[in-house]
Amino acid sequence: MTEAKIIDGKAFAADVRGRVKSAVDVLKADHGITPGLAVVLVGEDPASQVYVRNKGKQTLEAGMNSYEFKMPDTVSQEELLAKVAELNEDPAVNGILVQLPLPDHMDDQAVITAIDPDKDVDGFHLVNVGRLSVGATDGLIPCTPLGCLLMLKDHFGGSLSGKRAIVVGRSNIVGKPMFNLLLQESCTVTVAHSRTDDLPGECRRADIVVAAVGRPEMVKGDWIKPGAVVIDVGINRIEKPDGGTRLVGDVEFESAKSVAGAITPVPGGVGPMTIACLLRNTVTACCQQND
Ligand code: GUN
Numbered sequence: 624m625t626e627a628k629i630i631d632g633k634a635f636a637a638d639v640r641g642r643v644k645s646a647v648d649v650l651k652a653d654h655g656i657t658p659g660l661a662v663v664l665v666g667e668d669p670a671s672q673v674y675v676r677n678k679g680k681q682t683l684e685a686g687m688n689s690y691e692f693k694m695p696d697t698v699s700q701e702e703l704l705a706k707v708a709e710l711n712e713d714p715a716v717n718g719i720l721v722q723l724p725l726p727d728h729m730d731d732q733a734v735i736t737a738i739d740p741d742k743d744v745d746g747f748h749l750v751n752v753g754r755l756s757v758g759a760t761d762g763l764i765p766c767t768p769l770g771c772l773l774m775l776k777d778h779f780g781g782s783l784s785g786k787r788a789i790v791v792g793r794s795n796i797v798g799k800p801m802f803n804l805l806l807q808e809s810c811t812v813t814v815a816h817s818r819t820d821d822l823p824g825e826c827r828r829a830d831i832v833v834a835a836v837g838r839p840e841m842v843k844g845d846w847i848k849p850g851a852v853v854i855d856v857g858i859n860r861i862e863k864p865d866g867g868t869r870l871v872g873d874v875e876f877e878s879a880k881s882v883a884g885a886i887t888p889v890p891g892g893v894g895p896m897t898i899a900c901l902l903r904n905t906v907t908a909c910c911q912q913n914d
Contacts, residue, residue: 627853627883630774636895639773640685643902647686650909658909659688660718660744660901661710665703665729666696671722678720678898685902690716696726703729704737711739717909718744720901741912744904746800755803761911763904768801770896771833771854772808778852778885784809789826791815791842791873792835797856801833822846834873844878853879853886856893 650656660682664675675691682689692706703721710716719742725731735743740750746765754762775783788810792798798814805812815825817836826832826846834842835856847853857873872889880886887893 627880628778628885629880630778630854630885630887630892632770632774632887632892633895635774635777636770636899639896639899639903640681643899643906644685646906650906651686654913656909656913657686657688658717658905659690659715660720660905661690661692661713661716663692663694663703663706663710663719663721665694665698665722666726668724675722678901681898681902682905687902687905688715700729700733703734707734707737711737711742716742717912718742718901718905720745742908744901744908746904747795752795752800755800758803758807763908764804764900765796765800766897766900766904767797767835767856767893768804769900769904770893771801771856772804773900774854774887774893774896775831775852776808782808783831786810786830787813787828788831788833789813789815789829790833790835791822791826792833792837792856794835797833797835801835805831805833832874836873838873839871840873840875842874842879844875844880844882847879847882849882850884851882853883854893855887855889858889858894 647658662675662678664671679689679691710719719738721734723731735747738748740748743751743763746763751762755764788805790798790801793814793816802812802814813825815822819825823846827848829848829851831852833854837857839859839861853874855872855874859871860868861871863869870890
């Protein structure tokens, strides 16, 4: 039996970051513009702190300006909205990201709505959600689904037209935008979720499986059509028999890799692509603002 090709997200992300840096070099040298990304973190969530630190580091490595704003979790929504309004007006800031989740006393959607859609590098603002859903090419696209799409297009040599795809998970951050992107690429797309009847049967029909449900190793190898391409968005920490922990995806990697044609590992698959696409979106936003 042939084993799946393991899609190297780390190498792919490094390549995307390299191309972002080249674009930044041209913006600086030929136009005197340095793109800037502002990240706002409310509270002390350790995982969010790690993400924000990595975003800042990679923004600087790509030659861009990074602005970090840390606010205590006692801050009011009004104070956070005032910060967003200030960043909306700041010409040095081309992209704004407010790290989610926000503390319970805040309304995530109200904060996202306050961000200027042209600076919304997460692609979560309703204007960008709408642009994506009508197939407009000038919107900002959520980073994780964009990363998945770039890897899929690379694997298939550019065109996904006519492929049968399934997205397992219907979140606003991954599942729904992934559906829209695959549909735009002329795939025949099914969106499955926890209430789907015969989820294994639905998956078995698909040439492309994108798993984004947040359930450790839920998608099994015998749910995969031989030769299908499997993109695993899940990042779940589970306990090992020895008491330690390890990271696993939403797909049971060992059983899936002996059936799939190609598969992304966890870690080292989709994960590194998210920040790479955030940097890419920041350059896109900067170019559009200076057009
Ligand atoms: N928290 C976890 N992932 C993300 C993301 O992609 N964007 C934002 N804003 N917050 C997150």
